[in-house]
Amino acid sequence: MAANPMTQFEVYRIGPEIKVGAFDISFTNASLFMVISSLAILIIFNLGSKKNSLLPNKIQLLAELSYTFVSKMISDTAGSKAKPYFSFIFSLFMFVLFCNMFGMIPYTFTVTSHIIVTFVLAAFIFVSVTIIGFIKHGIGYLKLFVPSGVPIVLLPLIVVIEIISYLSRPISLSVRLFANMMAGHTMMKVFGGFVISLGVVGGWLPLSFSVALTGLEILVAFLQAYVFAILTCIYLNDALNLHH
């Protein structure tokens, strides 16, 4: 591995170059880890749902706890109207969580440390939520930008701020995840580099930092997946239950 902490984020082709028209859709290491994450999720949850015993075994318990965890998260933030979107939010949470967690294994690739991946997810959520909002409330969905109980004088300013904050949702959502993953992995790489460069004498301090950071990063990996999913729920809540 090169000393540059950014090389871990490099995408390279695995196998032949695949081109559809002008687009390069070659299978890369990023694609590999997307496939691995998805397969891991499918295998775990398939095993967890196969057998139904009254007293669940470990993998069934895992699947059912995740199910109730996400289900509770959705009903707490977006209410019962969000039930049809449960599968999507569950898949999203699991996908991001598994991508983050697989990234914690040394020499792997972190899918979610790429802005394009998180941005596509966030943009899809943003567009879907906006469409759902307009379908549910028609043109009345624009009331979202006009909070009640605001003085008329301030209203133009507030509306502009609300619109900007609404439009910045996909950016903040994607950058939050991407920046967290990238910063954490870069930091770990930098400390790892220090261990090598300081050698046996001075390397112990950055090594202990590295160990501590690994724990922190595992927490961040879970937390960012949770935040990503819960913000999706909150946006969905805005679209389903217009509160303003």
Added chain:
Amino acid sequence: MVKKIFFQLIFFNLFFLKEVFAAESGGMPQLNPEFWISQIFWLTLTFGILYIVLSKLILPKISANLELRKSQIQENIEAAEKQRESSEAKLKEYDDIVSKSKLEANNIFKEARENALKEINAKKETLDKQIDEEIKKVEQEINLLRKGASEKINKIAIETTSELLVKLIGTEVNSSSISAIVDDLSKRNGDKYYGN
């Protein structure tokens, strides 16, 4: 708010970072658009398949499993509740039976006592009656005997007198004349001997 500013700073710094790392190895790999289309394609494919399989096959099964378990537990709780209720009812029934039988036993005891008393009374009455009757009979007999006694005495007196007369004077005296005399005597002194 601070967090937001922080993230926005990071986001805008990416452009500067690109300059910084450009010198080393072509900047941040994330901003290299070479594989963007590939990543979008594979993300859509894998996430799409993941979503479809999860939502159509796996999640309904987990949900069904959870529902089944919930309903099973609910059923068990209900069954336990039912059994508790039935056992309570049975206990109540048992108590009822015990109290009822106690009452019945009391009643039976009372009845038996009354019956026994009645029987005793009845027997006593009949016995009394019998005794009274016997006494009456005996009294009548006594009266009869009393009445008959004077006649018998008279007869005996007549016989003895006639025998005495035969022995004394050697001749038979007409019994009718003797009886007349005895009658006369007894009428006169009857009260003295019989105390009537």
